[in-house]
Amino acid sequence: xxxxxxxxxxxxxxxxxxxxxxxxxxxxxxxxxxxxxxxxxxxxxxxxxxxxxxxxxxxxxxxxxxxxxxxxxxxxxxxxxxxxxxxxxxxxxxxxxxxxxxxxxxxxxxxxxxxxxxxxxxxxxxxxxxxxxxxxxxxxxxxxxxxxxxxxxxxxxxxxxxxxxxxxxxxxxxxxxxxxxxxxxxxxxxxxxxxxxxxxxxxxxxxxxxxxxxxxxxxxxxxxxxxxxxxxxxxxxxxxxxxxxxxxxxxxxxxxxxxxxxxxxxxxxxxxxxxxxxxxxxxxxxxxxxxxxxxxxxxxxxxxxxxxxxxxxxxxxxxxxxxxxxxxxxxxxxxxxxxxxxxxxxxxxxxxxxxxxxxxx
Amino acid sequence: xxxxxxxxxxxxxxxxxxxxxxxxxxxxxxxxxxxxxxxxxxxxxxxxxxxxxxxxxxxxxxxxxxxxxxxxxxxxxxxxxxxxxxxxxxxxxxxxxxxxxxxxxxxxxxxxxxxxxxxxxxxxxxxxxxxxxxxxxxxxxxxxxxxxxxxxxxxxxxxxxxxxxxxxxxxxxxxxxxxxxxxxxxxxxxxxxxxxxxxxxxxxxxxxxxxxxxxxxxxxxxxxxxxxxxxxxxxxxxxxxxxxxxxxxxxxxxxxxxxxxxxxxxxxxxxxxxxxxxxxxxxxxxxxxxxxxxxxxxxxxxxxxxxxxxxxxxxxxxxxxxxxxxxxxxxxxxxxxxxxxxxxxxxxxxxxxxxxxxxxxxxxxxxxxxxxxxxxxxxxxxxxxxxxxxxxxxxxxxxxxxxxxxxxxxxxxxxxxxxxxxxxxxxxxxxxxxxxxxxxxxxxxxxxxxxxxxxxxxxxxxxxxxxxxxxxxxxxxxxxxxxxxxxxxxxxxxxxxxxxxxxxxxxxxxxxxxxxxxxxxxxxxxxxxxxxxxxxxxxxxxxxxxxxxxxxxxxxxxxxxxxxxxxxxxxxxxxxxxxxxxxxxxxxxxxxxxxxxxxxxxxxxxxxxxxxx
Numbered sequence: 021x022x023x024x025x026x027x028x029x030x031x032x033x034x035x036x037x038x039x040x041x042x043x044x045x046x047x048x049x050x051x052x053x054x055x056x057x058x059x060x061x062x063x064x065x066x067x068x069x070x071x072x073x074x075x076x077x078x079x080x081x082x083x084x085x086x087x088x089x090x091x092x093x094x095x096x097x098x099x100x101x102x103x104x105x106x107x108x109x110x111x112x113x114x115x116x117x118x119x120x121x122x123x124x125x126x127x128x129x130x131x132x133x134x135x136x137x138x139x140x141x142x143x144x145x146x147x148x149x150x151x152x153x154x155x156x157x158x159x160x161x162x163x164x165x166x167x168x169x170x171x172x173x174x175x176x177x178x179x180x181x182x183x184x185x186x187x188x189x190x191x192x193x194x195x196x197x198x199x200x201x202x203x204x205x206x207x208x209x210x211x212x213x214x215x216x217x218x219x220x221x222x223x224x225x226x227x228x229x230x231x232x233x234x235x236x237x238x239x240x241x242x243x244x245x246x247x248x249x250x251x252x253x254x255x256x257x258x259x260x261x262x263x264x265x266x267x268x269x270x271x272x273x274x275x276x277x278x279x280x281x282x283x284x285x286x287x288x289x290x291x292x293x294x295x296x297x298x299x300x301x302x303x304x305x306x307x308x309x310x311x312x313x314x315x316x317x318x319x320x321x322x323x324x325x326x327x328x329x330x331x332x333x334x335x336x337x338x339x340x341x342x343x344x345x346x347x348x349x350x351x352x353x354x355x356x357x358x359x360x361x362x363x364x365x366x367x368x369x370x371x372x373x374x375x376x377x378x379x380x381x
Numbered sequence: 382x383x384x385x386x387x388x389x390x391x392x393x394x395x396x397x398x399x400x401x402x403x404x405x406x407x408x409x410x411x412x413x414x415x416x417x418x419x420x421x422x423x424x425x426x427x428x429x430x431x432x433x434x435x436x437x438x439x440x441x442x443x444x445x446x447x448x449x450x451x452x453x454x455x456x457x458x459x460x461x462x463x464x465x466x467x468x469x470x471x472x473x474x475x476x477x478x479x480x481x482x483x484x485x486x487x488x489x490x491x492x493x494x495x496x497x498x499x500x501x502x503x504x505x506x507x508x509x510x511x512x513x514x515x516x517x518x519x520x521x522x523x524x525x526x527x528x529x530x531x532x533x534x535x536x537x538x539x540x541x542x543x544x545x546x547x548x549x550x551x552x553x554x555x556x557x558x559x560x561x562x563x564x565x566x567x568x569x570x571x572x573x574x575x576x577x578x579x580x581x582x583x584x585x586x587x588x589x590x591x592x593x594x595x596x597x598x599x600x601x602x603x604x605x606x607x608x609x610x611x612x613x614x615x616x617x618x619x620x621x622x623x624x625x626x627x628x629x630x631x632x633x634x635x636x637x638x639x640x641x642x643x644x645x646x647x648x649x650x651x652x653x654x655x656x657x658x659x660x661x662x663x664x665x666x667x668x669x670x671x672x673x674x675x676x677x678x679x680x681x682x683x684x685x686x687x688x689x690x691x692x693x694x695x696x697x698x699x700x701x702x703x704x705x706x707x708x709x710x711x712x713x714x715x716x717x718x719x720x721x722x723x724x725x726x727x728x729x730x731x732x733x734x735x736x737x738x739x740x741x742x743x744x745x746x747x748x749x750x751x752x753x754x755x756x757x758x759x760x761x762x763x764x765x766x767x768x769x770x771x772x773x774x775x776x777x778x779x780x781x782x783x784x785x786x787x788x789x790x791x792x793x794x795x796x797x798x799x800x801x802x803x804x805x806x807x808x809x810x811x812x813x814x815x816x817x818x819x820x821x822x823x824x825x826x827x828x829x830x831x832x833x834x835x836x837x838x839x840x841x842x843x844x845x846x847x848x849x850x851x852x853x854x855x856x857x858x859x860x861x862x863x864x865x866x867x868x869x870x871x872x873x874x875x876x877x878x879x880x881x882x883x884x885x886x887x888x889x890x891x892x893x894x895x896x897x898x899x900x901x902x903x904x905x906x907x908x909x910x911x912x913x914x915x916x917x918x919x920x921x922x923x924x925x926x927x928x929x930x931x932x933x934x935x936x937x938x939x940x941x942x943x944x945x946x947x948x949x950x951x952x953x954x955x956x957x958x959x960x961x962x963x964x965x966x967x968x969x970x971x972x973x974x975x976x977x978x979x980x981x982x983x984x985x986x987x988x989x990x991x992x993x994x
Contacts, residue, residue, distance in 0.1 A: 089818070091817075091818035091820045091821060092820050092821070092824060092860060094860065095820050095824060095860055096818070096820060097449065107526070107530050107531070108859075108860055108862075110523055110526075114523075114578065139579075142441050143439075143441055143442065143581075144441070144442050144444075144447050144578060144579070144581065145442075145581055153601060154601075154602075205630075209630070209632055209633065209636075212632075212633055212636050213636055216636060216637075216640060217636045217639050217640045218640070224640050227642065228628070228633055228634075228636045228637035228640060228642050229626075229627070229628050229629075229630075229633045229634075229637060230603055230604070230626060230627060230628075231603055232600075232603060234598065234600065234603065234604045234606060234624070235598075235606075326629070327629045327630050328629075328630045328633055329633070330602075330627050330628045330629045330630065330633060332600070332601060332602035332603050332627070336602065336629060337602075340439060343817065343818070345818075
């Protein structure tokens with residue numbers, strides 16, 4: 021009875037008697053372990069196939085899309101310098117821009133399949149190297165922020181929903197919405213002025229920008245990077261947690277009137293326990309969707325926050341690549357960003373059926 | 382019970398994540414505050430005198446054969462000695478690696494005497510052989526010609542008959558031989574490079590050089606670090622370290638200067654400069670710039686093969702119309718309102734800071750602000766107003782000029798609005814076409830007027846060369862070196878004449894005649910010379926050489942004068958107050974951490990108790 025009355029993400033999968041939509045269970049349906057054994061591999065294969073097709077589409081799109089950007093890369097790169105017509109021609113030949121478009125495309129596809137995304141026009145280094153240099157920096161910033169804003173958003177969202185309409189809810193939701201609507205670069209700049217430079221009695225506690233001071237090693241280096249990380253993370257968390265909070269709150273509100281909660285209360289469980297152990301796990305699915313979407317986005321970096329805090333990540337690199345346009349770099353970055361979202365969405369698709377058997381039937 | 386246990390684990394994980402994250406963040410504050418108060422004085426680190434310069438532009442490459450950006454070439458000036466340098470007083474060529482240079486009687490051979498007291502940082506002597514190898518490599522390897530190939534385009538042969546003698550033979554006379562801005566690299570290091578297009582010179586430190594500084598470390602978009610070259614022939618720099626630190630946002634860089642995290646910031650906006658003027662220990666340097674800001678007129682795009690292309694307005698081919706348009710541009714307003722006083726009113730093509738080549742129109746020649754005169758001139762030219770008050774072209778249609786502007790350049794938009802007002806009163810419409818990247822319509826000649834501007838070098842050859850017929854594209858499909866398709870035989874003749882003139886004073890006179898011609902034809906109308914606005918901390922930098930020395934700029938000089946000459950301010954100053962406050966905040970942060978941990982364990986206890994229920 022306990023198991024039936026307190027469905028959970030795990031409980032549902034192994035418990036045919038759990039709360040599900042009426043009529044969802046049939047003797048030959050895929051609810052049962054046997055049904056899932058046959059359906060899930062097919063489901064996985066479908067999703068993986070879809071992801072592969074999407075990746076291929078992205079590869080093709082990234083090539084043609086950025087050729088629509090106005091501007092001549094060679095002219096941009098040689099701008100302000102004396103270059104002869106022969107030099108301009110040599111540039112075009114070096115970058116393969118003198119070849120017909122279809123030839124450039126086949127060359128690009130052939131190399132991409134072997135993991136070679138070409139050489140950046142402006143930096144003269146392999147695109148893969150530029151991306152792999154900046155990727156860890158971006159992941160450190162966005163990953164740390166992601167963990168924090170997701171945890172804070174879920175935590176505050178559940179409490180806001182549970183005390184729906186109360187002072188805490190109004191305060192929480194109001195603050196989250198306010199911060200969510202603040203431009204990140206503005207908030208970042210404000211934090212720099214107040215907490216880096218210092219304002220009034222508040223001293224300058226944090227560096228004004230960058231990821232490291234340089235010259236530090238070992239634990240001192242870790243501390244130094246952590247020191248530089250604080251303000252950009254606070255900025256990102258402040259503007260992002262509201263989204264998770266609102267989704268969690270709304271999902272939990274939908275669950276609030278459910279019978280199983282009444283049953284749990286009737287069982288004599290404390291209100292706090294009913295929330296944490298019964299309501300929240302069932303309300304987490306929409307949040308999980310958001311979490312995976314956000315997880316995919318973490319790779320793309322955050323151009324504005326990276327710029328304000330001079331964080332050497334992928335967002336800033338993308339901006340630089342677009343302004344030339346540095347076609348190999350911009351294509352490579354676009355592919356990596358899109359691939360991250362596709363991989364995360366596929367991962368979410370693969371995990372959902374484990375969390376909720378209704379998905380993937 | 383079993384189920385409860387599973388739920389409990391998940392809840393704990395979530396709680397753990399939240400608390401650990403918050404605690405980690407707070408802990409960071411607590412740890413860094415009392416132990417490592419934020420540096421208030423850049424020179425205090427490790428007791429070293431560090432000069433930190435805020436920069437925004439990414440390094441494109443650290444290979445002198447590849448890099449073209451200002452930040453990179455400025456760093457090369459510090460790492461490598463060039464044959465010549467420019468005097469900070471008046472920009473004339475002074476000895477660098479070469480102590481003297483002289484042409485042959487037929488003007489086709491230049492002989493440079495290479496100094497015998499310049500050492501590479503690995504202890505080997507820098508010789509003429511290094512210079513010859515550098516130039517020869519650029520002449521024979523297309524990859525090595527990427528950045529500076531134009532400098533050797535007219536070279537016939539380069540040899541080093543002795544360690545102190547370099548001989549360059551030319552195809553035709555070239556007056557710019559004392560302005561070869563090419564870093565001379567050590568042959569014994571660089572001859573091992575296989576492919577110059579792939580070698581970035583950024584993996585192995587310190588980098589061998591013979592300039593005033595030695596490159597010791599580089600992290601893309603984070604920092605570039607250099608240490609003084611103690612054996613530099615002109616004398617070692619005074620600071621213990623020079624760091625170029627990245628600030629991608631101008632306001633953040635200003636904040637860093639206010640705090641003292643950086644010693645120097647350049648490229649300030651008027652608002653930033655105004656804010657810094659009241660700041661203690663900060664000096665704002667409002668220096669004459671090396672850039673001109675102009676309105677270019679499409680003279681009818683033309684290729685070398687004689688083919689016309691583009692769609693510039695026919696009325697602009699009339700010299701009276703061009704003159705009338707510029708007569709209706711109030712340059713004083715441009716300086717006062719758009720640049721908020723941080724610019725000089727435009728006159729000739731070359732900015733006044735280059736005194737040898739600066740030219741301005743005589744009174745009778747000068748195009749002064751005169752809207753009424755402009756209207757009369759347009760009437761004379763046959764472009765009269767119709768019944769609606771609009772001036773009509775030869776096709777009978779009201780004239781509206783398309784003005785290309787850079788969307789990323791605020792002055793373009795602001796001046797564009799003024800043009801709409803000023804030319805609107807003449808009965809001419811203005812359609813601003815602001816783009817992030819203007820090169821497509823520009824190269825296709827599909828514009829009527831365009832905002833234009835170039836930075837000028839001490840030797841101004843380049844900014845004149847882009848207005849010669851030789852710079853036009855070969856065919857309409859090609860890209861030439863031309864700026865805006867000007868092709869004027871009289872101007873070209875003067876250009877050739879100055880390039881072959883080796884007497885500096887004579888050459889300057891010819892250059893001024895070119896400026897006069899350019900002014901009269903009216904295709905390039907210089908509106909202003911924007912100032913170089915920068916600021917530095919006087920409690921970190923006691924003195925620094927400007928260029929020109931009397932009232933010049935510091936960043937992006939033609940030479941290494943500023944950073945080489947900078948002397949550190951005497952140690953001292955006070956950041957005690959903030960440190961004490963920092964300690965207080967550190968203690969508070971520590972308490973918050975402890976309270977957080979206490980609350981965490983209390984919650985855990987409660988959870989266990991609930992499970993027991």
